[in-house]
Amino acid sequence: MDEETEIRAQLERANSLLERMLAEVAKTPSTHAIFVDAGYVYAAAGRLAVGTEDRRAFDLDAEGLIEAFIDKARTIFADSRLLRVYWYDGARRRIHTVEQQSIAELPDVKVRLGNLNANNQQKGVDSLIRTDLESLARHRAISDAALIGGDEDLVSAVEAAQGYGARVHLWGIEASDGRNQAEPLLWEVDSQRTFDLEFFKPYVSRRTVTTYETAGTPRPSREDVRFVGAQIAAKWLAARGRDALVDLLPGHPYLPGSVDQELLVEAEKLLAYSLRGQSDLRRALRDGFWEHLQTQY
Numbered sequence: 392m393d394e395e396t397e398i399r400a401q402l403e404r405a406n407s408l409l410e411r412m413l414a415e416v417a418k419t420p421s422t423h424a425i426f427v428d429a430g431y432v433y434a435a436a437g438r439l440a441v442g443t444e445d446r447r448a449f450d451l452d453a454e455g456l457i458e459a460f461i462d463k464a465r466t467i468f469a470d471s472r473l474l475r476v477y478w479y480d481g482a483r484r485r486i487h488t489v490e491q492q493s494i495a496e497l498p499d500v501k502v503r504l505g506n507l508n509a510n511n512q513q514k515g516v517d518s519l520i521r522t523d524l525e526s527l528a529r530h531r532a533i534s535d536a537a538l539i540g541g542d543e544d545l546v547s548a549v550e551a552a553q554g555y556g557a558r559v560h561l562w563g564i565e566a567s568d569g570r571n572q573a574e575p576l577l578w579e580v581d582s583q584r585t586f587d588l589e590f591f592k593p594y595v596s597r598r599t600v601t602t603y604e605t606a607g608t609p610r611p612s613r614e615d616v617r618f619v620g621a622q623i624a625a626k627w628l629a630a631r632g633r634d635a636l637v638d639l640l641p642g643h644p645y646l647p648g649s650v651d652q653e654l655l656v657e658a659e660k661l662l663a664y665s666l667r668g669q670s671d672l673r674r675a676l677r678d679g680f681w682e683h684l685q686t687q688y
Contacts, residue, residue: 620679
């Protein structure tokens with residue numbers, strides 16, 4: 392076989408291999424994932440729907456909202472399958488709150504936690520988003536990423552994913568005035584989409600607090616409140632497990648802010664009575680909570 396014939400044979404083999412590879416790629420469905428910066432969603436949706444960013448002032452139906460995001464992605468990426476939804480939030484010492492745990496239990500949802508500092512500001516969330524976006528794009532696990540966030544620090548995450556061939560689509564929440572997404576982030580993404588008030592209305596509602604003055608409920612005794620604290624502690628322990636208890640005990644007699652807030656909200660529901668401004672009853676509530684946990688250690 393002369394040299395020209397050998398070269399022609401090699402080219403034919405290479406073309407045949409390339410055709411087979413292209414045929415396999417054509418049969419492989421596109422895959423998308425949704426990346427949600429929960430801090431941005433709570434702040435922007437709360438401000439849009441009820442006029443406040445304070446999470447304590449409103450309830451957000453995270454399960455319903457996640458399903459709405461999935462449905463929207465199903466329409467936009469019509470020929471693609473969902474890998475999963477990544478939900479990024481902050482928590483004290485990265486211990487899931489009750490709400491975060493319920494979100495983590497949803498199908499096709501992965502909760503990733505950064506930390507909360509003393510001012511309740513998220514730390515480490517942007518780096519988690521970058522790590523996941525870059526890793527999934529590098530391994531060709533996704534072809535498209537829907538990113539719901541607004542922080543300029545996410546620019547590096549977008550660039551990293553695009554560097555491996557993934558397309559990044561920025562989804563935002565309508566701002567009542569100006570913008571709530573950084574311009575450099577808007578410049579870098581492959582497409583942009585904004586959701587309006589009508590989209591969020593079904594999932595955000597102002598939280599109401601039942602009080603003594605409005606409801607006429609008698610003031611509970613310290614023992615009643617202490618007992619409720621113990622009830623909530625039993626529920627908390629059943630949901631979190633002993634590992635969470637071991638992490639919590641060194642902080643006694645203080646509770647992390649997120650746990651203390653959950654304890655207060657749950658107690659007010661059970662008592663049908665507001666404990667805001669009732670320092671003696673709130674101390675009794677925490678005492679009952681701690682006493683039950685310590686008996687279980």
